Each structure stands twice: as C-alpha cells, then as structure tokens.
Amino acid sequence: MTKTIGFIGLGNMGQAILKGMLTNGFTTANQVIVSRRNPEALVQIEEKFGVETTTDNRVVAKQADLLILAVKPNIYVSIMQEIRDYVKDDVIIVHIAAGISIATIETAFARPIKVARAMPNTPAMVGQAMTGLCFNDALNADDKKMVADLFASLGKVEIIDETLIDAVIGVSGSSPAILYMVIEAVADGAVKAGMPRQQAYQFAAQAMLGSAKMVLETGEHPGQLKDAVCSPGGTTIEMVTKAEEKGLRASILASVDAAITKSIQLTQK
Ligand SMILES: NC(=O)C1=CN([C@@H]2O[C@H](COP(=O)(O)OP(=O)(O)OC[C@H]3O[C@@H](n4cnc5c(N)ncnc54)[C@H](OP(=O)(O)O)[C@@H]3O)[C@@H](O)[C@H]2O)C=CC1
Numbered sequence: 001m002t003k004t005i006g007f008i009g010l011g012n013m014g015q016a017i018l019k020g021m022l023t024n025g026f027t028t029a030n031q032v033i034v035s036r037r038n039p040e041a042l043v044q045i046e047e048k049f050g051v052e053t054t055t056d057n058r059v060v061a062k063q064a065d066l067l068i069l070a071v072k073p074n075i076y077v078s079i080m081q082e083i084r085d086y087v088k089d090d091v092i093i094v095h096i097a098a099g100i101s102i103a104t105i106e107t108a109f110a111r112p113i114k115v116a117r118a119m120p121n122t123p124a125m126v127g128q129a130m131t132g133l134c135f136n137d138a139l140n141a142d143d144k145k146m147v148a149d150l151f152a153s154l155g156k157v158e159i160i161d162e163t164l165i166d167a168v169i170g171v172s173g174s175s176p177a178i179l180y181m182v183i184e185a186v187a188d189g190a191v192k193a194g195m196p197r198q199q200a201y202q203f204a205a206q207a208m209l210g211s212a213k214m215v216l217e218t219g220e221h222p223g224q225l226k227d228a229v230c231s232p233g234g235t236t237i238e239m240v241t242k243a244e245e246k247g248l249r250a251s252i253l254a255s256v257d258a259a260i261t262k263s264i265q266l267t268q269k
C-alpha cells in the first residue's frame, strides 16, 4: 500500500483501527498522518505509533488518499465543512460514525465524493474486529477492495447494504460494551465463591472466547450448544433457569434494540 492514510480524530476507535492496520501490515507508520486538537495526546501518539501528527485537520485533508474521519458524530458536519476545500479530488472518505448516513457526507462535501461507511468495533485493537462496510457508487472495484482490505486487516469484515448499518451498530459496534458487562458479572459470581478477581476475569473471558469460537467454527445453533452444556439435573440447567427467570435474554435483546433505535434516531436528526 503506497497510499497516504489520514485520520482526523484518534481516540478509542481511531487508535484501535490504527493499531490493527499497523500490526497486520496493511500500511506502515510513515504513510499515516493524524490530526486531533490535543497536542500532548499527539506527542503520545507519535511515540506510540511512530506516525506524523498535526493539530491542523486541513494538513491531513490535503495529504490523505484515504481519509478516516474518527471524530464523534456531533462534529462530523463541521469537520467536513472545515476540510472539504482541501481534500484530494479522488480521496476516499472512510466514515465510521454512528447515526450519519452516506447521503449526509455527500451533501456536506457538495460535490461527487467517494464514501465508504464502516461500522467496526474496538476489538480491532487485538485483530478481532467485526466490521460492516458499505460504499456509495463513486468507488470503483479497486477502491472497494482497498477499503475492504483495510478492515480485513483488523479482523472480519462483511459488505452490507447501508440499510443494515443500524443493526450492525447493535450487534457488533456497541455490543462489546454489554459483553464486557457479562464477563464482569460472570467473574463476580466466581469472586463471590472465593476466586481472586484477576483469575476470575481470565476464566470468564476465556469461556466467552471459547463459546464464541464454538458458534463460529462448529456452525451449530447457539441453542444446541447451550443444550450440550446442560446435564440433566445438573448445575447448568439451574443457571439457565435463573437466567430466564431474571430476564437475561429479554434484557439483552432490549439493550441491543435500544442501541439500534438510538442509531436510527441520530440518523434522522
Ligand atoms: N468507540 C467505539 O467502540 C466505536 C466508535 N465508532 C465511531 O467512532 C467515532 C469516534 O468514536 P471514539 O473513538 O469512541 O471517540 P473518542 O472520543 O475516543 O475520540 C474522538 C477523537 O476526536 C478528536 N477530536 C475532537 N474534536 C476534534 C476536532 N475538532 N478536530 C480533530 N479531532 C477532534 C479527539 O481528540 P482531541 O480531543 O484531542 O481533539 C479524539 O481523538 C464516532 O463517530 C463513533 O460513532 C464506531 C464504532 C465503534
């Protein structure tokens, strides 16, 4: 990859993407330029990743062939107004914000522009992202492949229709937050029984990882896998009974639905 990759904003998600793409060889540090407002944070970023930094978003806009907007959704439009006269003609804008449609980006640039909309998640930091990706019609096949390769370097990527992006936010963009809560709660149970906390996190997180791999690698229905853990009259069926009694499934479904609803509301604003 000989293209210059620019990041405007480099917080939690931007750093997860940058770390993933450098670790997995999608690009090299000398091909990346980053802007954000906080100069001390930029010094830390230079030290940690070896990339060029600036506080001037327009400097990044001028240099980038692929420009990743990794700021919060509420400032997307003002950032686009700030940079739109500086970006290269054939720049690819990579947009990762919840609640902002491709059409909003096209309108903000007020000219034909290549837009890739991605919804990754922070497990990109460890090469295990799940990303939903869609494009506008301005990208050619090579452009699409390049952006898909970028996200493939962070974990798994699936090309989706933009109509599914809100569902992706619920199922994988936001869901790590509640999956961490599940790990925390499962570990709390073990701590209650006397296990040291750090050890409990190891056990709980490995159980989550192993269960996820079982779903992905056996292709079996999650319900079948659950049934296989439940010995008749055993401990697990007691656990499952309590989880149902406490509304675990309904609560998770409602939580995912809340994230999706919020994403739809943000998009309609
Ligand atoms: N966190 C997640 O799990 C996911 C987040 N996303 C999306 O990623 C985007 C970023 O989220 P996240 O990384 O969590 O947010 P953070 O708050 O962690 O990062 C935002 C970044 O934007 C920078 N920033 C703020 N104002 C400006 C400005 N005017 N010019 C340049 N940089 C600016 C901040 O740095 P400074 O203050 O120094 O300017 C910071 O680096 C959001 O749109 C979100 O929807 C998508 C998928 C998952």
Ligand SMILES: O=C(O)[C@@H]1CCC=N1
Pocket (backbone or CB within 6 Å): 097, 098, 169, 173, 174
């Ligand atoms: O909380 C948010 O809005 C972002 C989008 C998906 C994950 N984090």
